[in-house]
Amino acid sequence: MSRVMLIDRLLVIDQLCSVAGSRLSRTFHNLQELRHSASLANKVFIQRDYTDGTICKFQTKFPSELDSRIERTLFEDTVKTLNNYYAEAEKIGGQSYVEGCLACLTVYLIFLCIETSYEKVLKKISRYIQDQNEKVYGPRGLLITDPIERGMRVIEISVYEDRGSSGSSSGSSTTSSSGR
Amino acid sequence: MRRRSVFLPVSAATALLISTSTLFLVFTCPWLAVHVSPAFPPCFCSIFVFVMANFTMAMFMDAGVYPRADGDEDRDEDLVAPLFKSVCVRGVQVRMKWCSSCHFYRPPRCSHCSVCDHCVEDFDHHCPWVNNCIGRRNYRFFVLFLFSLSLLMVGVFSGALLFVLDHLESLQELHTAVSLTVMVVSGVFFIPVVGLSCFHLVLVARGRTTNEQVTGKFESGAVNPFTQGCCTNLHFLLCRPITPSYTAKAKDRLTINIQPPFIPPESRDLTPVKSKEGSVQSQKITIQSLENLEDPDSKRLSIAPLPPLPPKPDPVVLRNHLAALEESLLQSSTVLPSAHSTSPLQRSGSPSRVLHQAPRDQIGMRMSPLAPLEHGSEPSLLQSGNQLGLQAVNSRSLSLKHSSRRGSKTTEPSPIPNVQIPSRSASLSHDSLLRPSETIASQTPYRPDLGSSRSPVDLPRLPVRTCSPVFTNLNRRSPQQRDPSPVCYDSLPKPIMSSIQEREEKDRPLVCPIPPGLEAGVYDVPSRRSLPHEFRGPSSRGPTPPAYGSREFLLSSAAYGYGSRSHLCSSASSSLTRASRTNNSALLFNRSLSPSIYQSLERQSLTAIPSASYGPQKTLALLRGEQQQPQPKPGLEQP
Numbered sequence: 001m002s003r004v005m006l007i008d009r010l011l012v013i014d015q016l017c018s019v020a021g022s023r024l025s026r027t028f029h030n031l032q033e034l035r036h037s038a039s040l041a042n043k044v045f046i047q048r049d050y051t052d053g054t055i056c057k058f059q060t061k062f063p064s065e066l067d068s069r070i071e072r073t074l075f076e077d078t079v080k081t082l083n084n085y086y087a088e089a090e091k092i093g094g095q096s097y098v099e100g101c102l103a104c105l106t107v108y109l110i111f112l113c114i115e116t117s118y119e120k121v122l123k124k125i126s127r128y129i130q131d132q133n134e135k136v137y138g139p140r141g142l143l144i145t146d147p148i149e150r151g152m153r154v155i156e157i158s159v160y161e162d163r164g165s166s167g168s169s170s171g172s173s174t175t176s177s178s179g180r
Numbered sequence: 181m182r183r184r185s186v187f188l189p190v191s192a193a194t195a196l197l198i199s200t201s202t203l204f205l206v207f208t209c210p211w212l213a214v215h216v217s218p219a220f221p222p223c224f225c226s227i228f229v230f231v232m233a234n235f236t237m238a239m240f241m242d243a244g245v246y247p248r249a250d251g252d253e254d255r256d257e258d259l260v261a262p263l264f265k266s267v268c269v270r271g272v273q274v275r276m277k278w279c280s281s282c283h284f285y286r287p288p289r290c291s292h293c294s295v296c297d298h299c300v301e302d303f304d305h306h307c308p309w310v311n312n313c314i315g316r317r318n319y320r321f322f323v324l325f326l327f328s329l330s331l332l333m334v335g336v337f338s339g340a341l342l343f344v345l346d347h348l349e350s351l352q353e354l355h356t357a358v359s360l361t362v363m364v365v366s367g368v369f370f371i372p373v374v375g376l377s378c379f380h381l382v383l384v385a386r387g388r389t390t391n392e393q394v395t396g397k398f399e400s401g402a403v404n405p406f407t408q409g410c411c412t413n414l415h416f417l418l419c420r421p422i423t424p425s426y427t428a429k430a431k432d433r434l435t436i437n438i439q440p441p442f443i444p445p446e447s448r449d450l451t452p453v454k455s456k457e458g459s460v461q462s463q464k465i466t467i468q469s470l471e472n473l474e475d476p477d478s479k480r481l482s483i484a485p486l487p488p489l490p491p492k493p494d495p496v497v498l499r500n501h502l503a504a505l506e507e508s509l510l511q512s513s514t515v516l517p518s519a520h521s522t523s524p525l526q527r528s529g530s531p532s533r534v535l536h537q538a539p540r541d542q543i544g545m546r547m548s549p550l551a552p553l554e555h556g557s558e559p560s561l562l563q564s565g566n567q568l569g570l571q572a573v574n575s576r577s578l579s580l581k582h583s584s585r586r587g588s589k590t591t592e593p594s595p596i597p598n599v600q601i602p603s604r605s606a607s608l609s610h611d612s613l614l615r616p617s618e619t620i621a622s623q624t625p626y627r628p629d630l631g632s633s634r635s636p637v638d639l640p641r642l643p644v645r646t647c648s649p650v651f652t653n654l655n656r657r658s659p660q661q662r663d664p665s666p667v668c669y670d671s672l673p674k675p676i677m678s679s680i681q682e683r684e685e686k687d688r689p690l691v692c693p694i695p696p697g698l699e700a701g702v703y704d705v706p707s708r709r710s711l712p713h714e715f716r717g718p719s720s721r722g723p724t725p726p727a728y729g730s731r732e733f734l735l736s737s738a739a740y741g742y743g744s745r746s747h748l749c750s751s752a753s754s755s756l757t758r759a760s761r762t763n764n765s766a767l768l769f770n771r772s773l774s775p776s777i778y779q780s781l782e783r784q785s786l787t788a789i790p791s792a793s794y795g796p797q798k799t800l801a802l803l804r805g806e807q808q809q810p811q812p813k814p815g816l817e818q819p
Contacts, residue, residue: 038438043252050269050288054302054406071445089421096421107233108321118421133436141442151246151301151426153287154253162440 038141038160046079046155056086056152069159070140078132078144079155082125086152089121122148186295190239190311197235197329200365201228204336207358208343216342224339227332234325235310242425243315244301246290249283272405289406291391301423305390314390317422323384326377333373337366384417385410 302316340363387407
């Protein structure tokens with residue numbers, strides 16, 4: 001439903017009910033200038049899951065603070081996908097052997113030239129988080145911060161709330177940066 | 181800025197290494213190439229290059245430094261902040277210590293390097309010879325440096341020895357003298373270097389770090405959860421991918437536009453509230469509901485399903501209970517008394533409901549926006565407008581904390597005038613409490629977020645009388661400024677508070693003496709998360725004593741967190757409070773304590789070991805120093 005329709009309806013409300021205080025009247029008069037703005041309300045931290053050792057893995061336990069903001073399944077999917085990405089990054093396999101040998105042979109100068117597989121996976125993770133923020137978390141007023149910025153200790157989820165309408169002078173949406 | 185003297189060892193090591201090897205190469209290797217093997221110089225050169233490469237990597241590579249936390253991870257912790265947090269690593273309980281410099285709980289195997297003043301992942305030691313911390317990322321290079329240097333020294337020593345033995349009669353000759361010097365130097369440093377190499381070989385085989393070995397963490401039978409066997413450890417050491425540095429600057433920062441209205445979750449796992457038609461309520465407060473103005477019975481209005489009482493206090497519970505209250509009030513058609521000072525119930529963001537109701541009720545009764553729609557509710561545990569006021573109080577207290585977080589609003593203890601706008605925004609936030617009229621247009625399509633508050637209210641359990649004392653406290657604290665301390669108090673979990681009062685009634689000691697047998701300096705302090713466990717499903721609650729909201733009671737609840745014994749939970753552990761970490765713990769003592777609490781604190785501080793007793797002693801000192809008013813702690817609640 002468009003905002004214009006909303007505004008129209010609200011004008012109807014104003015006319016119908018006469019209990020509006022003075023503030024409300026002013027608000028209705030300024031409908032055209034109303035903006036919604038979001039402000040940071042809280043930060044939720046998803047801790048690491050150390051049950052399998054020091055491999056990078058985050059707890060999939062659904063934090064209660066997000067209970068009213070996002071579906072449990074979406075959240076768990078995100079964390080599980082991140083865990084899978086990190087497991088893939090830390091996997092010791094053919095790729096890591098090749099990189100190790102090349103590094104030794106080139107006296108570690110190879111690190112200056114190419115990107116390791118870990119870094120590639122981290123870029124994938126960053127893109128995934130960006131994607132999730134845009135499609136899933138942003139519309140719900142949440143923002144995931146890439147764990148690498150926190151030393152991969154926690155996944156930080158910023159919870160935003162609607163600060164309500166504000167005057168035209170201060171109306172703006174919150175832009176936040178995420179990813180690397 | 182480090183002192184220049186820290187560069188001495190590394191400079192000396194570098195100089196020695198390069199000069200010795202160069203001299204050996206120039207003066208001894210040609211003879212060795214002729215008389216021993218022509219492959220000797222190339223091997224020597226390759227080993228030397230390998231040594232230098234590893235030396236350089238060990239010296240310049242980031243060991244796995246954790247970036248400092250901004251301090252907002254503090255908020256995530258409970259008011260009574262434990263120094264240690266216990267996690268389970270492969271079945272073994274490992275303690276994570278709070279790092280007061282870096283503001284986070286150190287992950288397992290992480291340690292804070294005092295020389296470099298940062299926390300390092302898998303901290304091994306700080307090596308002065310490379311002037312760098314050795315941690316997860318560069319341990320491999322350090323170990324390889326040691327092994328290759330040992331090999332190099334063996335080669336240099338043996339080559340120089342052969343040369344000298346062959347030229348014994350001409351020791352004054354330059355080549356011989358140089359070779360002799362090289363031999364002596366390499367012989368002198370041979371013992372420590374090879375010794376260190378063997379030491380690290382053993383460490384790798386046992387899966388320990390130097391830090392763990394030296395501090396004796398896994399001595400006397402303690403299980404090391406980090407080892408995976410000798411061969412796997414070696415395999416991991418050599419072949420594990422190197423994690424990128426955490427402190428590298430973010431290269432591309434992409435911006436996300438976060439713009440309300442926000443989508444609420446579509447389904448909940450909680451018990452749904454059944455409408456008259458028996459359908460499950462959706463939680464969405466969307467603009468779609470505006471389209472159904474003609475249909476006041478729309479099911480798409482935002483009534484939260486009332487969940488069963490959770491074992492843990494939950495901000496969600498508050499919202500749900502508030503919704504339940506709405507339901508109950510909707511059902512009843514009683515007019516509320518005008519004693520209610522706030523109107524958080526107007527949070528219902530259902531415009532259609534509002535519109536339905538508005539023409540009927542011109543007088544701004546608080547009930548008015550809650551149209552008696554056909555939303556069946558769970559049997560509401562609250563009955564009357566008194567509970568409405570209670571709810572108001574609780575939501576106010578929550579929103580106080582909420583507002584203090586944001587730090588941009590001021591709370592007004594004055595009641596909101598009765599003349600209410602029927603249609604309200606869904607927000608139970610500060611705004612809605614103070615400026616109800618402004619929120620009419622901002623129909624947020626999501627449920628109010630009370631998640632910022634950490635004081636879930638177990639509404640049905642709190643009897644009515646809790647209103648006034650809490651209010652008293654609110655007023656007392658002059659919440660005009662961003663004063664964190666009242667917020668902390670307000671945000672004590674209400675079930676905990678009421679359960680504590682239950683305990684008081686039953687004469688159970690709130691504050692227990694330190695149980696013997698606990699290791700010095702570490703005793704059980706329940707975390708916030710652990711406290712509710714004890715109060716899981718209290719079956720009955722007595723009437724609220726008048727002292728519910730009193731200072732003494734609130735302090736006793738704080739002291740409960742400090743002094744009482746509680747079972748260790750898997751996720752939260754025992755410890756002393758860390759007064760140096762945040763000001764939260766200190767704030768708990770900003771009021772005069774009752775004598776019993778004082779005694780318990782004294783007891784605590786006396787029995788604690790000096791290093792660990794910083795917390796209680798400091799807070800006691802604070803307590804003695806500030807008896808009257810809470811000191812606002814700047815920077816405590818940082819947005």
